[in-house]
Amino acid sequence: MANQIILANRPQGEPTADTFKKEEVSLPELKEGEVHLTTKYFSVDPYMRGRMNDAKSYVPPFEVGKPISGGAIAEVVESKSESFQTGELVLGTLPWATEAVVKAEGLQKVKKEDVPDHYYLGILGMPGLTAYFGLMDIGKPKAGETVVVSGAAGAVGLVVGQIAKIQGCRVVGIAGSDEKIQMLKEQFGYDEGINYKTNKDLKAAVAAACPDGVDVYFDNVGGEVSDAVIMNLNFHARIPLCGQISLYNASGTPTGPRIQPMLLTRSVLMKGFIVRNYQDKFPEGIQQLSTWVKEDKLKFTETIIQGFERLPEAFLGLFTGKNQGKMIVEV
Amino acid sequence: MANQIILANRPQGEPTADTFKKEEVSLPELKEGEVHLTTKYFSVDPYMRGRMNDAKSYVPPFEVGKPISGGAIAEVVESKSESFQTGELVLGTLPWATEAVVKAEGLQKVKKEDVPDHYYLGILGMPGLTAYFGLMDIGKPKAGETVVVSGAAGAVGLVVGQIAKIQGCRVVGIAGSDEKIQMLKEQFGYDEGINYKTNKDLKAAVAAACPDGVDVYFDNVGGEVSDAVIMNLNFHARIPLCGQISLYNASGTPTGPRIQPMLLTRSVLMKGFIVRNYQDKFPEGIQQLSTWVKEDKLKFTETIIQGFERLPEAFLGLFTGKNQGKMIVEV
Numbered sequence: 001m002a003n004q005i006i007l008a009n010r011p012q013g014e015p016t017a018d019t020f021k022k023e024e025v026s027l028p029e030l031k032e033g034e035v036h037l038t039t040k041y042f043s044v045d046p047y048m049r050g051r052m053n054d055a056k057s058y059v060p061p062f063e064v065g066k067p068i069s070g071g072a073i074a075e076v077v078e079s080k081s082e083s084f085q086t087g088e089l090v091l092g093t094l095p096w097a098t099e100a101v102v103k104a105e106g107l108q109k110v111k112k113e114d115v116p117d118h119y120y121l122g123i124l125g126m127p128g129l130t131a132y133f134g135l136m137d138i139g140k141p142k143a144g145e146t147v148v149v150s151g152a153a154g155a156v157g158l159v160v161g162q163i164a165k166i167q168g169c170r171v172v173g174i175a176g177s178d179e180k181i182q183m184l185k186e187q188f189g190y191d192e193g194i195n196y197k198t199n200k201d202l203k204a205a206v207a208a209a210c211p212d213g214v215d216v217y218f219d220n221v222g223g224e225v226s227d228a229v230i231m232n233l234n235f236h237a238r239i240p241l242c243g244q245i246s247l248y249n250a251s252g253t254p255t256g257p258r259i260q261p262m263l264l265t266r267s268v269l270m271k272g273f274i275v276r277n278y279q280d281k282f283p284e285g286i287q288q289l290s291t292w293v294k295e296d297k298l299k300f301t302e303t304i305i306q307g308f309e310r311l312p313e314a315f316l317g318l319f320t321g322k323n324q325g326k327m328i329v330e331v
Numbered sequence: 332m333a334n335q336i337i338l339a340n341r342p343q344g345e346p347t348a349d350t351f352k353k354e355e356v357s358l359p360e361l362k363e364g365e366v367h368l369t370t371k372y373f374s375v376d377p378y379m380r381g382r383m384n385d386a387k388s389y390v391p392p393f394e395v396g397k398p399i400s401g402g403a404i405a406e407v408v409e410s411k412s413e414s415f416q417t418g419e420l421v422l423g424t425l426p427w428a429t430e431a432v433v434k435a436e437g438l439q440k441v442k443k444e445d446v447p448d449h450y451y452l453g454i455l456g457m458p459g460l461t462a463y464f465g466l467m468d469i470g471k472p473k474a475g476e477t478v479v480v481s482g483a484a485g486a487v488g489l490v491v492g493q494i495a496k497i498q499g500c501r502v503v504g505i506a507g508s509d510e511k512i513q514m515l516k517e518q519f520g521y522d523e524g525i526n527y528k529t530n531k532d533l534k535a536a537v538a539a540a541c542p543d544g545v546d547v548y549f550d551n552v553g554g555e556v557s558d559a560v561i562m563n564l565n566f567h568a569r570i571p572l573c574g575q576i577s578l579y580n581a582s583g584t585p586t587g588p589r590i591q592p593m594l595l596t597r598s599v600l601m602k603g604f605i606v607r608n609y610q611d612k613f614p615e616g617i618q619q620l621s622t623w624v625k626e627d628k629l630k631f632t633e634t635i636i637q638g639f640e641r642l643p644e645a646f647l648g649l650f651t652g653k654n655q656g657k658m659i660v661e662v
Contacts, residue, residue, distance in 0.1 A: 050596070222591050241595045253588045260553050261585075264572045264603035265381070272595035 001026055004067045004097035005311055011052055014249045014319065019052070020068070020312040027101050035104050036078040039094055039308075042329040043071035043121040044315040045155075049248040067095035068311075071121055073110065074100075084109070091120050098308050098331060115293060122155060122326040123293060123300040126275055129285045130242060131159035131218075133278040138240035138271045139216040143168030146210045148229050150196075151220030153180035155302075155326035156242060158188055159289075160218045162298050165189045169216070172209045174225055176321045183324065188299060202228035213237075221246045223256070230259055233266050241272040249319060301325035332357055335398045335428035336642055342383055345580040345650065350383070351399070351643040358432050366435050367409040370425060370639075373660040374402035374452040375646040376486075378605075380579040398426035399642075402457055404441065404448055405431075415440070422451050429639050429662060446624060453486060453657040454624060454631040457606055460616045461573060462490035462549075464609040469571035469602045470547040474499030477541045479560050481527075482551030484511035486633075486657035487573060489519055490620075491549045493629050496520045500547070503540045505556055507652045514655060519630060533559030544568075552577045554587070561590055570601040580650060632656035 001024055008021040030036050048070055051062045062068055072094040076084050081104030084090065092107040094100055110120050122128060134156075141147050147164040151157045152173025161184065164171045172192040173184040181193030192209040199205045206214065206228050213234035219226050222244030230239075247254045263270060278285065292298035303323040305314045308331045318327055332355055339352040361367050379401055382393045393399055403425040407415050412435030415421065423438040425431055441451050453459060465487075472478050478495040482488045483504025492515065495502045503523040504515040512524030523540040530536045537545065537559050544565035550557050553575030561570075578585045594601060609616065623629035634654040636645045639662045649658055 219591070222589065226591065241591055244589075244592045244595055247589065247592055254592075255586055256589045257584045258553065258575075258578065258587045259590070260550070260557065260572055260601075260603070261575045261578055263601060264575055267603050267605060267608055269600070269602040270591075270594060271600040272591070272598050274598060277598055 002097050002099035003308060004095060005309075006067050006096075007052060007062045007064050009064060010054060011249075013251045015049065015052060015316060017312055017316070022309060025097075027099060030078055030080050030101055032080050033104055034080055034101055035076050035084050035090070035107070036099070036101050037074035037090065037094065038077055038099050039072050039074045039097065039331045040089075041073040041118045041121055042094075042096065042311060042331065043126065044311065044318060044327050044329060045070065045126070046243055046245045046248060046318055048315065049319075067097055069093050069095045071126055073117055073120060079104070083107075089117060091125065096308075096311050115290070118302065118304070118328055118330075119293075119300070121328055122302055123159060123298065124286050124289055127155035127326055128159050128289045128300075129278065129282060130275040131156045131163060132285045132289060133275060133281065134240035134242050134273055135160050135163050135216070135218060137278070138269070138273060139164075139218060139238050141167045141169045141216050144170075145215035146170045146172065146212055146234075147216040147218065148172045148174065148206065148210065148214050149218045149220070150174045150225050150229065151243060151245060152184055152190065152193070153324055154220055155323075157218070157220055158184075158301060158325050159298065161188055161190050163292075164216070164218075166292065166297055170210075170212075172206075174206075174221075174229075180321075180324065183301075187301070196225050203231045206232045216240075218242060219244075223247055223254070227257055227259075230262055233262065233268055235266050237266060237268045239268065239270040241270060245319070302328050304328045304330055306330050333428050333430035334639060335426060336640075337398050337427075338383060338393045338395050340395060341385060342580075344582045346380065346383060346647060348643055348647070353640060356428075358430060361409055361411050361432055363411050364435055365411050365432055366407050366415050366421070366438070367430070367432050368405035368421065368425065369408055369430050370403050370405045370428065370662045371420075372404040372449045372452055373425075373427065373642060373662065374457065375642065375649060375658050375660060376401065376457070377574055377576045377579060377649055379646065380650075398428055400424050400426045402452055404451060410435070414438075420448060422456065427639075427642050446621070449633065449635070449659055449661075450624075450631070452659055453633055454490060454629065455617050455620055458486035458657055459490050459620045459631075460609065460613060461606040462487045462494060463616045463620060464606060464612065465571040465573050465604055466491050466494050466547070466549055468609070469600070469604060470495075470549060470569050472498045472500045472547050475501075476546035477501045477503065477543055477565075478547040478549065479503045479505065479537065479541065479545050480549045480551070481505045481556050481560065482574060482576060483515055483521065483524070484655055485551055486654075488549070488551055489515075489632060489656050490629065492519055492521050494623075495547070495549075497623065497628055501541075501543075503537075505537075505552075505560075511652075511655065514632075518632070527556050534562045537563045547571075549573060550575075554578055554585070558588055558590075561593055564593065564597050564599055566597045568597060568599045570599065572601060572603040576650070633659050635659045635661055637661050
């Protein structure tokens with residue numbers, strides 16, 4: 001018997017504890033090409049909110065009554081696949097369950113590095129690769145430029161700022177508490193921080209923190225924070241659009257100032273992306289990131305929540321800023 | 332004595348006849364490095380509205396009490412510059428005046444091709460080059476893709492559609508009258524047209540005209556027309572932002588649906604540009620465009636208004652759709 005957590009119903013606006021339901025299930029028989037796994041670590045991520053809607057997006061929606069699924073590290077208990085052996089660790093998109101029988105196809109073997117296993121959900125996984133490709137391929141930061149990061153204390157933001165520093169940029173982070181700002185500056189090399197919750201005039205705050213204007217804006221949050229940064233863009237600025245977490249729980253279409261006139265008059269590039277667009281280049285990205293980690297140029301922080309049944313709580317915490325860096329649940 | 336037209340005051344919202352004032356002036360003495368010109372043709376363009384505001388943009392604002400200036404073709408009457416001789420034709424940004432004494436620096440000699448002189452204000456000038464570089468460098472259309480053009484019957488739009496056809500795309504134009512739509516389809520090879528003034532549900536109209544979705548959206552107008560197109564974008568779509576004429580007369584900041592969530596979930600690229608960004612490549616662009624013109628693959632239409640004193644009227648007409656293609660005033 002395994003425990004699993006299903007989508008009980010599609011949330012309107014903000015999800016709550018009632019969005020989820022815990023169930024006990026028996027596992028199906030292991031068939032050819034499948035593996036039986038025990039899950040070790042789950043990643044909870046803002047994009048998962050989008051999958052709770054019944055809407056066209058880059059990943060299909062979760063089904064009501066079926067388990068939520070997300071990035072996870074698991075151990076192989078039994079294998080009927082030639083690719084995996086008992087005891088090996090795998091990375092994949094797995095159902096929120098303590099144990100699962102899944103197809104081996106789509107699972108990735110985790111190569112043991114001198115780093116903790118759960119780094120493959122963070123700095124060497126989706127958040128690290130997202131930061132790396134979004135910043136380097138779309139942001140194209142040049143030494144001496146100013147890079148602003150929203151959601152700077154999140155899993156992706158922490159990595160973006162550090163890579164921008166490695167590139168020789170001035171880096172300004174926007175986050176939602178003075179503690180986070182302090183952490184960004186003291187532990188992660190950010191030059192300046194802006195608390196968007198306490199600042200009355202965000203546009204002026206960005207201008208003050210960026211006396212030479214903004215060359216790259218790595219956007220994780222959208223909404224009014226982004227409006228303020230966009231008012232301070234330099235000619236030929238670049239905006240990697242990585243997330244819009246401030247809008248994910250909106251019901252209806254959020255409105256705001258039209259940004260096209262600003263992008264036009266300053267010849268700005270804005271590009272949405274998902275990390276999967278760079279799938280072919282993942283080995284290159286993991287290689288570069290792990291080099292920086294081993295050289296101690298890239299640090300990482302996680303919030304690890306203990307206990308499978310706390311997955312919903314960990315997920316809901318993303319929207320109220322409960323995490324510092326990557327939010328992980330240890331089963 | 333020459334006639335000139337000055338900016339009488341900065342318009343709030345839509346400019347009117349009172350925004351302009353005609354004056355008689357005497358010409359200064361011709362100094363070394365200068366030329367004395369009689370103007371032949373003036374180009375009036377939407378971007379000039381921006382220069383009437385006292386705001387930071389890609390070109391400095393017009394000064395109140397000084398002549399408006401814009402793209403023009405003129406003939407050299409007298410020259411104290413080694414670069415130009417009496418009788419030659421030049422292209423440059425010139426004051427709205429029947430005659431002018433200006434520095435030779437910054438003027439471009441017009442190479443006589445087998446095309447009318449004023450083509451250098453149109454198909455082989457700013458509008459043609461804007462269409463060419465915006466579409467080819469940012470839009471990167473591929474054969475079989477769907478390209479939507481707003482302001483399709485304008486000077487830039489007419490060229491964009493034809494270049495997209497040369498690239499093997501399906502091309503849909505948005506314009507403001509049935510006559511314009513008919514012209515786009517019958518004379519300029521557009522596959523489909525949408526009249527944004529008579530269509531109640533623009534989003535549905537775009538969906539119907541683009542059964543395979545929109546791969547490239549060449550945006551000249553912004554506002555609600557763009558909202559409708561953006562709702563129909565394909566994954567990896569590209570948006571060259573060329574103009575936002577629907578918003579230029581707005582006082583205050585126009586608002587609308589936030590577009591970042593859509594750009595994010597579909598990995599869309601949006602990039603503002605001005606033709607000057609491609610200055611180094613102008614010879615290549617003029618070469619390609621004039622080849623297509625001579626091969627009869629690229630047609631052009633102008634609205635030529637006769638009479639220097641009608642410059643304000645011609646300019647104001649841009650905002651009410653009085654022009655088909657490039658709007659030119661013959662002095």
